[in-house]
Amino acid sequence: MSLPERIGVLGGGRMGAGIAHAFLLAGARVHVVERDESAAEAARQRVVTTLERSVARGGTVLPLDELTAALTVGTAVEEFAAAGLVVEAVPEDRALKSEALARIEAVIVEDAVLASNTSSISITALAAELRRPERFLGMHFFNPVPASTLIEVVTGAQTSSPLVDTVRDWVGALGKTPVIVRDSPGFASSRLGVMLALEAIRMLEEGVASAVDIDAAMELGYRHPTGPLRTTDIVGLDVRLGIAEELESAFGERFAPPALLRRMVEDGHLGRKSGRGFYEWSDER
Incomplete structure (x- = not known):
């Protein structure tokens, strides 16, 4: 199964930039949202730097100008409206993640997938505050994302089974290996x-x-x-x-x-x- 054409990433720090990089190399268009213009420009530079390294190492057949053209960075979550998948990648704080997920859910389309890149916070607890918990799960990427081949796919109590199958295929399309884990503190x-x-x-x-x-x-x-x-x-x-x-x-x-x-x-x-x-x-x- 192919990836959604458009991917959103909320948070452009080391992890968010790495997640954006992975989807860009897989051929998707990626929009990264940061808190302000300064942070957005820093996020852009992080992603471009990792893309330059991948091109220099021969890690992709896509030319650098094509990869960078598929990347946009801004400060408005409303830009996620066209995304088929949005990954939240803000710092590991329960309240911060809950607020971020609510902001994303308010603007994405009904059938879009929402994922959290949490490494330990309960997916079921985060889902309890969402309107569409069945369209939400965990996608735990590993640092550094470009070098890691693992993504932990974490299922909440209300995550739909077909969605898990879809995301498993998306992880494969990224050239990474999915491990499916039931929501439990710390996952696996x-x-x-x-x-x-x-x-x-x-x-x-x-x-x-x-x-x-x-x-x-x-x-x-x-x-x-x-x-x-x-x-x-x-x-x-x-x-x-x-x-x-x-x-x-x-x-x-x-x-x-x-x-x-x-x-x-x-x-x-x-x-x-x-x-x-x-x-x-x-x-x-």
Whole structure:
């Protein structure tokens, strides 16, 4: 099944830009909406930069001018009216996502699909505030989106089965692999990934080993492509903390965030996006 001709993305940060990039490479027209003109221009530059890299690496046969012509960026959600799919990609905050989804639903057509790129917030809870919950689900993309081949498709209690089949096909059209997950705190990937990351942070906190050696143990011993601490830096320590707090509220103490994680977030050491986390990233921001 082919993708909708027009795709909307609300939020043009690292994740939103990556999502836009994926759909552009698959041949769709993409409109990104940001909060103001300055943020919109920054989002445009993020997407164009990733497109330039894909073209330079030979990751697409589409010419750069054709790809950039298919991208529009603005500040008005009303531009989503022609989209067949809109993906919400605002920060991982329940109230912020609920408000964003309501704004989108108010302007899209009846048969459009609405998706949230949440990594831990309940799809069923978000759907409860929508008028058409059967047309809503989770599409959990992974960071960095251009390099990741996985999309977690999360079904809420009222998500229609035909819609799940449709979105599964759309994920395939992006050249990625869908994993279908019933709505549950942390879904599958975040629940497992955060548990491993929290234990790695506790080990570092206790002086069991260095960050490099903890990561090497998982990379060499279990063939993880990236260790849990470096992965946390890539995802963002603030994102990991937010997910851990969501999971702690659902499952209890085993997901309690270590003091080291809280302290690093409070100090602004958020990983790659801030230039420092468990590793130094000053040259890779």
